Amino acid sequence: MLLKHSAVQRLALSMGISMLLASSPVTANGPIGDHVNQLQTHLPTYAQEVDWLIGKVDGMVGTYEAKGKGGVNSEELIEHWEAVDFHAAIETNYVPVYALIWQSLFGVKDGIAKEKPVAVIRQEQQKLEQSLWQALGAVKLAAQYQQQGKLAKRGNDNQLTEPNQILAEIKHRLDRVVAKAAEKLPQQATDIVHNTYLNLFEGLEGRLIAEDAELVESLEKDFNVTLPLALKNQSDVEEIRKVVSTMQVKLDKASTLLQQAQSQSRDVF
């Protein structure tokens, strides 16, 4: 399924932020290859990998339908996904869809493990395919940005100086929290939450208190209680995504407030 025009526009808008500020991704799946800095060149490979993955999953579900749980090794689903270059391409460029891929991948895998009806597993398979196509669209868009020199190279958050930049980075890292939860790596997700709070949000909250103390208090609770608790309890990924989405809305409000405050602050000299 190809992305519709409006979906591409929405994607472009959100990627326009996350790509330019993307920083130091830490993957659980080994080093990121140089290919992510030459996306355009590797687009044909990515497309082949997506086709291959979809075929592999379809074959596995078909075997399950014919032979039952004993006929398939569902662990191979994860191995196939981790083996392809496309994995890193989407992880470094559009984390929300990356999280969806993991979520539906585990949907298929766990469905087989729990011997759920084929119809249920086919629904998860369909979600996985949609996510993979959406991801390929996102990577193609990222390749265009990269060609135009608008895509930041990975691994440097030293340029984050303005509050709105820092808040955008916080939102990006929260997307990674969802991705790690979807990967069933709750400790890594929790570490990202704690580091993001200590290294990025805590430095901003002082200025934000005078603008909207209740907003800061609410975000403090989200960072320190609500989200870590949801991760600790290994809540459903949709619940974690909901917590993160709520936080991101609050962070958008914070960004607006801080920009207003900054425009009104006095000069130093």
Added chain:
Amino acid sequence: MQRRTFIQGLVAASALSSIPLTRAFAESRVSAVSVEQLPLLKGQLTLYLGRGEGGLYEKVLDAIRERNPALDLRIRRGATAALANTIVAEARAGVRRADLFWAVDSGAIGLVSEQGLAQPLPKDLTQHLKAGFRYPQWAPVTGRIRTIPYNPQRVRAEQIPKNIMAIADSKLSIGWAPAYASFQSFVTAMRLLKGDLQTASWLRGVSKRATSYAGELGVVMAVERGEVDIGFANHYYTLRLKSGKPDANVELAFTENDAGCLVNASGILALSQNETAINFIRYLHTREVQSFLASEAYEIPLVRGVEPPTGLPSLASVSPPDIDLTRLAELRPTLDLMRDVGVL
């Protein structure tokens, strides 16, 4: 945030006694200078900057850059503790990339200083600083004071003990944030001043009537809402809250001569013998920068002749303990103690 233990001994003052802030002002003979009196900065400087204050430090740096076009200021940003560890690691590897380290807490300064990496500062630089804040190898930039925010509709100021230790025996309901770095620095100061046994007893006593919050702003907000009578928090949370909500039901009380009114500080040290680096520090001590950080970040100026932030009560009655701030890096025993007592 984890801090490492470091070797004591940077500061000449050793007695853990109090220094009334009013007296501290009187002892400083030299007022802050204006930026107009400073030489222009030239050449290349590399600053390691601990993140904090939501871009206000960046605004100071931008202003310094704008005023000094011949200065090539390179900045590496990161969490204060991480940068301190980086500086130490670089030194062990035989390299020095930073000329200056501006940290948001004095514990990280201690971590670098104990390795012998900080260069001595000229005396004429520290003479602008208030007494009790003059260190030979690092310069405090601005301060923050521990306070007791209270709700005046639930409790009168005279009901709040002037001795932090006595609060454990009071009947007041309390809000606190034991997991918060500022609170842990305060407990470290209590350990240094009163010892582990008394501190453990105090933590046990307070915990019986305490409600925990995620952060110290949460503590102040809880006091304001009337969920608790009093709380423990740095001063700026209350000032910032009152800035946005002038009729907030919260006032500040101070204990006397104990960890309850500790003044902690952000600070800067020079890692190279470089005149431009030293002069850069002078810029941070100018009237203009100190006044900016007081009015915009609600931080306490630590040079003479600059007004404290609006809303901070007269300091005449406040007498913080005299304590080597770099010793606040001794966090590990504090965390162990808090875990043993069961408050972490």
